[in-house]
């Protein structure tokens with residue numbers, strides 16, 4: 001799989017992640033305009049978070065102060081929850097709505113031991129890409145049952161076609177070989193098929 005495809009998919013992911021976050025910010029701003037109390041709580045929470053970090057840096061982990069801050073934060077969060085509940089708004093409403101809730105549209109999942117693995121959504125996108133690329137997505141239109149040998153001439157002309165059988169007979173032989181190949185796909189002893197020809201032929 002070419003890294004170009006992965007890179008362009010990751011760019012798409014970045015875009016949709018950003019969009020989800022901008023949309024959520026907009027929703028938040030709209031809601032805060034209607035309910036200024038929520039904005040106040042958010043500001044206070046941010047200040048507390050900064051103070052907590054400052055405290056830890058300055059004094060080491062001072063247990064008493066730390067506990068007080070945590071209690072205040074918890075209280076504010078509860079207050080925010082109650083306001084939202086009264087307005088009949090779920091807590092998730094203010095979170096970004098990512099297309100994939102597993103990886104939050106990053107394409108990767110980080111496990112507890114900080115190991116990063118590709119998310120199933122990105123794997124699927126890569127599969128879809130190779131599926132389309134190999135023309136396999138046309139299988140409903142282009143398959144053995146829609147195969148029409150009549151578009152090949154049944155004239156035998158060695159000079160013209162370089163075969164002592166007609167192109168139609170030739171393509172029917174090829175079709176039979178392909179069917180045989182498909183029917184024996186699970187058989188390890190069965191040889192592979194190789195199609196050759198000029199670039200652009202299919």
Ligand SMILES: [Zn+2]
Pocket residue numbers: 100101102103104105106107108119120121122
């Ligand atoms: Zn995902």
